[in-house]
Amino acid sequence: MMKLLVLLCVIPYVLTLNVTVVEPPLRVELLPPKEALQRDARNVQTLWITMPIDHFDPHNRDTFQMRYMVNEQFFGGDDSPIFIFVGGEWAISTGWLLAGNMYTMAEENNGYMVYTEHRYYGQTLPYAQFTIENLRFLNVDQALADLAYFIHEMKKSPRFANSKVIMYGGSYAANMVLWFKQRYSHLVEGVIASSGPILAEVDFHGYLETVHNAFLSEGGEQCINTIGQGIADAVAALDTEAGRIMLRDLFRLCELPNVDDRFDLGYFSGIISWAFSGSVQSATPGSLFNLCQLFLGTQFGSTPIEKIAGYLAWNYGTGGCFGNFQTLLNAYSGNCVVPYSTRNPYGFAMFVRLSVRVLAQRKLYFGMARAWYYQTCTEYGYFQIAPTSGTAFDSLRWLTVEFYAEVCKRAFDERFDEQFIYDAAERVNTVFGGLYPDVNNTINIHGMLDPWRAIGVFDRDLKDNSPTIDVPRQVSILLQPIHREEMNI
Secondary structure: OEEEOOOOOOOOOOOOOOEEEEOOOOOOOOOOOHHHHHOOHHHEEEEEEEEEOOOOOOOOOOEEEEEEEEEOOOOOOOOOOEEEEEOOOOOOOHHHHOOOHHHHHHHHHOOEEEEEOOOOEOOEOOOOEOOHHHHOOOOHHHHHHHHHHHHHHHOOOHHHOOOOEEEEEEOHHHHHHHHHHHHOHHHOOEEEEEOOOOOOEEEOOHHHHHHHHHHHHHHOHHHHHHHHHHHHHHHHHOOOHHHHHHHHHHOOEOOOOOOOOHHHHHHHHHHHHHHHHHHHHOOOOOHHHHHHHHHHOOOOOOOHHHHHHHHHHHHHOOOOEEOOHHHHHHHHOOOEOOOOOOOOOOOEEEEEEOOHHHHHHOOOOOHHHHHHHHHHHHHHEEEOOOOOOOOOOOOOOOOOHHHHHHHHHHHOOOOOOHHHHHHHHHHHHHHHOOOOOOOOOEEEEEEOOOHHHHHOOOOOOOEOOEOEEEEOHHHHOOOOOOOOHHHHO
16 A cells, blocks of 8 residues: 655645645665565664765855664674665664664674755755755755764774775665765775666656566456556547546546646546556555456456546545646645654555545654755656556657656756756766766666666666676566665575
């Protein structure tokens, strides 16, 4: 089940209760292995370090508290290795210090385990408000410098003075560990990067192409053809008033689709495509095959368009109606954040439903989603646009770079237009080398069905001593879920 995120602070517009707000799957949660839930977390300590807000301006003396967790149950004493699990656009939790590949490696090598939290995520909040002014210190350069500062401070202790450092990272954090090895090679011995989308790409059509191929390979042609026909029928229904009324009722839209607003149509396209993206990105062994069996049966409906509507209800829940583009802007425009907390670290952050019941029971926030969308606007793009290559999603033509860029402009700053975003992505690729990072002693891992592999290196080694492991479909179904979970084995 997906995790419900609730806005608990004032935002520029009031979000109507019981409106489901679907978030693009740009941000991921690096969920720990489930066996971690069965293990005693008493060995894990939560600590804080005072971190400079700006590592590159000596005149700025402002600081913030960065959260990190440690587990020294296997530590062999002075000069034993340090294993650092690098946090990305999520809140850290104890699980990765209790299970997974790094845990096993630390056990075998008498290592000291650390899990660092990325600035502006989880409880590592430099500011209480995520205004444009306050977000200017949110970028990968500052985040990498945080890690360098952290290691430097650790090594001041005699017990770690001669310890070698090994870093692990998944998804965006996989980028970080590769780029850290390139920029701060004197501080780290080696890194393991899982599912790293190291190419900053604004018009990322390869994502939905991979989603299409995942359903095709796992569920067969009849499944993907049913999905494609259902989506095409939904798009065709937009052409008539009767069709739009049908879509409102069948798809549980809060109002009739506004065919004169390309951004509303882009959001409608996202409601459909982002559900399929989430199903692939969070897939577990056999889940896509089982999902296709539902599409081929009558559980979701009788006709292809009914099956799409039934799938959306099954995926998002049935407690509210879907809003429009303005609803998405309202969610991303919230400047106030509260500390992240949840009892269920296995939820998948994809949508928000505001209701009195949820407001009473949940104490979550949408700040991490705002922070990560800001980074996509100012560094990476990663905009999952509709392909034009014959996929099931080609007809969702309003899902464009312009659509995603409009969110950047209206949720953050008018300066964040398409040209700004393309220039920002080019800067990242120029600085870090795009698909050709200059690294040594790294391990780079990708899964065949992972949608993010299209902007990672999966078909060659980065260097002679930096191998790439491409996990084939026959093996990747043993991993859970598809994106990043090679780190579990």
